[in-house]
Amino acid sequence: MKKVLIAYFSLSGNTEKMAEFIAEGVRFTGNQAETRKISTLKTITDLNGYDGYIFGSPTYHLEMAEPFKTFLFLCRKADLACKPAGAFGSYTHTGNAPAQILDTMQYVFKMQPFELGSLKILERALANREALKACQDYGKVFGEKLGN
Numbered sequence: 001m002k003k004v005l006i007a008y009f010s011l012s013g014n015t016e017k018m019a020e021f022i023a024e025g026v027r028f029t030g031n032q033a034e035t036r037k038i039s040t041l042k043t044i045t046d047l048n049g050y051d052g053y054i055f056g057s058p059t060y061h062l063e064m065a066e067p068f069k070t071f072l073f074l075c076r077k078a079d080l081a082c083k084p085a086g087a088f089g090s091y092t093h094t095g096n097a098p099a100q101i102l103d104t105m106q107y108v109f110k111m112q113p114f115e116l117g118s119l120k121i122l123e124r125a126l127a128n129r130e131a132l133k134a135c136q137d138y139g140k141v142f143g144e145k146l147g148n
């Protein structure tokens, strides 16, 4: 069984909701998914030892949330090279954050970006089953790629 870390920041709960559904999708594949707020990940020991990483942040002021930038500086010191990487986040009009995060994972940490790219979901769509299924499917395909 492979282990996936789903680390996210969420101010008003929307990206958190995405994290939970992505985790469900990973679990459908028989793998383990751990959802953690980035505020609980303080050392590189908290980050090392997973088989895949999916990071989530909403977009604020055209960027990932400020605390997420600090979190990525911590990630820089962890052993993430070559590990599968995905990214997600909720938004209302531009939704830049997930792609920015996946870029950093690919080009700075030298991780393997998920072939489906990053996942951004409109905040208002999160009330719909299809959007939540899109999150589950994202986690499911990520988990399938990892194998067991």
Ligand SMILES: Cc1cc2nc3c(=O)[nH]c(=O)nc-3n(C[C@H](O)[C@H](O)[C@H](O)COP(=O)(O)O)c2cc1C
Pocket (backbone or CB within 6 Å): 009, 010, 011, 012, 013, 014, 015, 016, 058, 059, 060, 061, 062, 063, 090, 091, 092, 093, 094, 095, 096, 123
């Ligand atoms: C001050 C502020 C700035 C925002 N800036 C953007 C933005 O630049 N682009 C965008 O798509 N959404 C923007 N949003 C909308 C949030 O991304 C959206 O509400 C999101 O669902 C919040 O996610 P969360 O509940 O996980 O914190 C902004 C929201 C606030 C309150």
